[in-house]
Amino acid sequence: MKFTIKRSAFLKSMADVQRAISSRTTIPILTGIKIVANEEGITLTGSDSDISIETFIPISDESNTLIIEKTGSIVLQARFFSEIVKKLPEETMEIEVLDHFQTLITSASASFTINGLDANNYPHLPVIDTNESFHLPVGLFKQVIGQTVIAVSTHESRPILTGINMVIENGQILAVATDSHRLSQRIIPLEMTEEQAGKKYNVIIPGKSLIELSRTLDDNSETIELTIAENQVLFKTENMFFYSRLLEGYYPDTKRLIPETSVAEIEFNANTLLGAIERASLLSHEGKNNVVKITINPDLVEISGNSPDIGNVQEELDYISVSGDPIELSFNPDYMKDALRTFGQTTIKIKFTSPVRPFILVPSENDQTFIQLITPVRTF
Helix, strand or coil: CEEEEEHHHHHHHHHHHHCCCCCCCCCHHHHEEEEEEECCEEEEEEECCCEEEEEEEECCCHHHCCEEEECEEEEEEHHHHHHHHHHCCCCEEEEEECHHHEEEEEECCEEEEEEEECHHHCCCCCCCCCCCEEEEEHHHHHHHHHHHHHHCCCCCCCHHHHEEEEEEECCEEEEEEECCCEEEEEEEECCCCHHHHCCCEEEEEEHHHHHHHHHHCCCCCCEEEEEECCCEEEEEECCEEEEEECCCCCCCCCHHHCCCCCCEEEEEEHHHHHHHHHHHHHHHCCCCCCCEEEEEECCEEEEEEEECCCEEEEEECCCCEEEECCEEEEECHHHHHHHHHCCCCCEEEEEECCCCCCEEEEECCCCCCEEEEECCECCC
16 A cells, blocks of 8 residues: 555544544554555544544545555554654655555655554444435534533443433434433424334434534534434444444433423523623532522522632622512532533523422523423532
8 A cells, every 4th residue: 555645634534533543442453543545545444343433535636635556455553643644744645555564654854664453354344234314414413412412421320321312203303311410402303205204213322422423523514414223323424434333222201301381480691691600600619519599589680609618609690581489499500501501692591490390491582492401409
């Protein structure tokens, strides 16, 4: 194998596949990047068994300045190889596989020879034996991931909660995540064929996989193709395949957690409320109990925090409207900040049912498609 390529084009593809490579894998060859050169271009692959990413650099794209002199394949240790490529002196680089899988990397007057591995020993990527797929706008799908992944559990004691449950039916996709203290749910429309519209697809995708997918997605791409198999999901863009295993088991029925009625309702600008909670949490983080309290009356809405060792904070909140009964409750400010950031600059409604029951945050204009739920903290 021998080729020359524009270094920045190679670096971008390499950075994407490296997201799937773990130094803690029990399969030594998976600490490497697989490189395959053929007449059409170069394919790079990285995997940790759970996630596999494959990117393609086409020879037809002249901006890559890719010239393939000899086809072939090699696996190179990812950590050393990527550091070498990043520090090469010129914009053009050449890679040539020599005898015994030794690989020569040259750029200008710099040259490195590193040991490679036989690409034939690299595990095969999952086989997706279905033609059923869905197309999603990249920007919207990245937004869905960002809005729901905040509620994914980081504890392995309940593995199923480390994923996002995606249910596809009736021309829409519902994505929901919960760690049992908070919940995030987003619904978006989805184009379906008549045959697909009569079916229901229910999968649980690891939150870690979706975070890495979001990072690899190029905002210039218009759509992403989603294909679901028995225990794998494949996301496909023009020059990238992103495979992830699915979590096995049943996701909790989260519909029953979302309250349908409320005793008090208040409308805020999300960004204004976020600033107030960030100030209140400055002291709450220093105490043993990371708790902030909100007090709602018809003529006064106040937020407060107290740390016996440091002091206390009180702030009267600016709000747009308030209705219902007076209520007072405490909550984890970090959960609230995460939730508010997902709304951006919009106005939101917060609906309360009782001081000990979960409350929900929804957009003011369309409160059916996006819900953030937080469980209050008992302080008595």
